[in-house]
Amino acid sequence: MSALTRTISAPLLTQVALVALCVLAGILVSAQWQSRPTRVVNPVQPYTSLTDTRDALAEEQANLKAEIEQTQKNIDERAQALASSQQLDSQLVADTDQALLAAGLVAVKGRGVIITLDDAPRGDLTDQAIAHAADLRDLISLLRGSGAEAISINGERVIATTAIDCIVNTILVNQTRISNPFVVTAIGPAEELARVVEDPQILRDLHRRVAAEGVIYKVEQKSQVEIPAFRGLLPSIPGPIL
Amino acid sequence: MKLLPDNLAPMMPILVSGIILGALGVWQLSAHDRIRLAVQPETKETLAVEVARLSTTNGDLRQRLADLAQREYSVASALTDRQAAERSLQEQRQQADLLNGTTPAIGPGIRLVVKHQLTITQQVDLLNALHNIGAAAVAINGQRAAWSYSPWRSTLSAPVVYEVLGSPAALESALTRRGGVIDQIEQSGGLLDIQISQVSNLTLPAAPAEEVKFARPVERTASF
Numbered sequence: 166m167s168a169l170t171r172t173i174s175a176p177l178l179t180q181v182a183l184v185a186l187c188v189l190a191g192i193l194v195s196a197q198w199q200s201r202p203t204r205v206v207n208p209v210q211p212y213t214s215l216t217d218t219r220d221a222l223a224e225e226q227a228n229l230k231a232e233i234e235q236t237q238k239n240i241d242e243r244a245q246a247l248a249s250s251q252q253l254d255s256q257l258v259a260d261t262d263q264a265l266l267a268a269g270l271v272a273v274k275g276r277g278v279i280i281t282l283d284d285a286p287r288g289d290l291t292d293q294a295i296a297h298a299a300d301l302r303d304l305i306s307l308l309r310g311s312g313a314e315a316i317s318i319n320g321e322r323v324i325a326t327t328a329i330d331c332i333v334n335t336i337l338v339n340q341t342r343i344s345n346p347f348v349v350t351a352i353g354p355a356e357e358l359a360r361v362v363e364d365p366q367i368l369r370d371l372h373r374r375v376a377a378e379g380v381i382y383k384v385e386q387k388s389q390v391e392i393p394a395f396r397g398l399l400p401s402i403p404g405p406i407l
Numbered sequence: 408m409k410l411l412p413d414n415l416a417p418m419m420p421i422l423v424s425g426i427i428l429g430a431l432g433v434w435q436l437s438a439h440d441r442i443r444l445a446v447q448p449e450t451k452e453t454l455a456v457e458v459a460r461l462s463t464t465n466g467d468l469r470q471r472l473a474d475l476a477q478r479e480y481s482v483a484s485a486l487t488d489r490q491a492a493e494r495s496l497q498e499q500r501q502q503a504d505l506l507n508g509t510t511p512a513i514g515p516g517i518r519l520v521v522k523h524q525l526t527i528t529q530q531v532d533l534l535n536a537l538h539n540i541g542a543a544a545v546a547i548n549g550q551r552a553a554w555s556y557s558p559w560r561s562t563l564s565a566p567v568v569y570e571v572l573g574s575p576a577a578l579e580s581a582l583t584r585r586g587g588v589i590d591q592i593e594q595s596g597g598l599l600d601i602q603i604s605q606v607s608n609l610t611l612p613a614a615p616a617e618e619v620k621f622a623r624p625v626e627r628t629a630s631f
Contacts, residue, residue: 215454222461264503310557328539402514
């Protein structure tokens with residue numbers, strides 16, 4: 166009796182196994198058939214195109230911000246000439262200066278702290294071992310409530326309406342892409358600012374991850390730091406709804 | 408010596424076929440994952456969102472640059488016009504006051520009542536989201552949330568009323584959309600009891616002016 170004949174006359178269990186195998190074979194063949202593209206498609210092309218577009222827009226944004234900064238400087242110079250030539254009300258000028266200073270619309274310097282936040286340098290880059298936008302939000306909020314008068318993140322000035330956002334693994338500050346390491350500079354009472362951001366009972370999750378996962382978190386007090394003026398979009402109140 | 412018992416020998420072709428088909432099935436599945444990683448569809452979506460945001464932001468920055476160019480022209484023209492100079496100064500002052508929260512702010516917006524107690528980090532995220540959506544000013548339980556306001560230093564108990572100046576429809580839509588901040592807060596801590604109402608005319612009170620003691624201008628200001 167041949168092997169095929171012995172197989173055909175085998176018990177029912179064997180026949181069921183044979184049927185199951187044939188069904189599986191059929192499924193695999195059909196899956197393979199369906200995954201064949203009907204047209205030749207280059208999956209890499211749209212990805213490359215988007216990357217190029219993103220990079221071009223980011224460069225355009227940097228150029229626009231540089232132009233805004235230069236135009237603002239030109240206005241400042243003309244304004245100084247104007248103030249002296251027109252003999253404007255000195256109190257009005259002083260009050261405006263102070264308001265602009267508090268609002269983040271001028272570059273400032275003073276005592277403060279520099280905080281560096283970065284991903285863990287070694288080991289697996291898990292979710293717990295990287296610096297998040299949420300960490301920056303918590304840090305900035307804590308600094309604002311602890312006496313910081315001016316703050317920047319990687320050179321981006323933080324103002325009252327600044328949003329810190331993330332799209333998957335990209336962090337945006339004032340809609341500007343920033344990358345790690347994240348350097349937070351703050352002007353204010355340096356000792357108090359350092360104390361609150363180093364207190365493990367306040368930013369608990371961050372301090373836990375620093376200790377357990379190796380997230381980099383360094384705090385330095387400085388006698389003088391500089392923070393640039395805000396160069397992004399200013400908020401405006403929408404018009405009345407009729 | 409027999410390698411296999413008699414009752415197993417007839418099943419050998421079936422067993423071998425099963426092993427081969429199983430291996431092919433696993434290879435098919437892993438090939439799908441390899442193709443997905445090579446194309447990086449998640450990264451394509453991320454890039455698309457980034458490109459859209461950058462495009463919008465750059466458009467707004469071009470508008471700001473155009474406004475500043477206009478102001479530069481006005482300041483140059485105002486060298487012989489004192490009234491124009493003072494007007495320009497007042498405009499800058501108003502913008503700064505809005506950011507500082509030192510004058511009342513009036514306009515359309517939303518009123519958001521959160522009846523569920525939020526954690527500090529949830530409050531931070533909610534405020535951040537409001538600004539990200541475009542809130543021009545915020546008051547919390549009737550107090551203007553100015554620069555120094557921080558959930559880390561406040562003791563808010565539910566219910567908390569947020570009054571937010573901005574486009575009412577855009578604010579409500581962005582807050583309540585799937586994946587928005589309310590959705591995210593709910594996913595981390597259960598259902599929120601939130602009420603949102605669009606208001607055509609909100610008045611947010613002024614906050615006291617905050618003294619600047621440590622920061623000094625790098626250059627003389629008087630920016631017009």
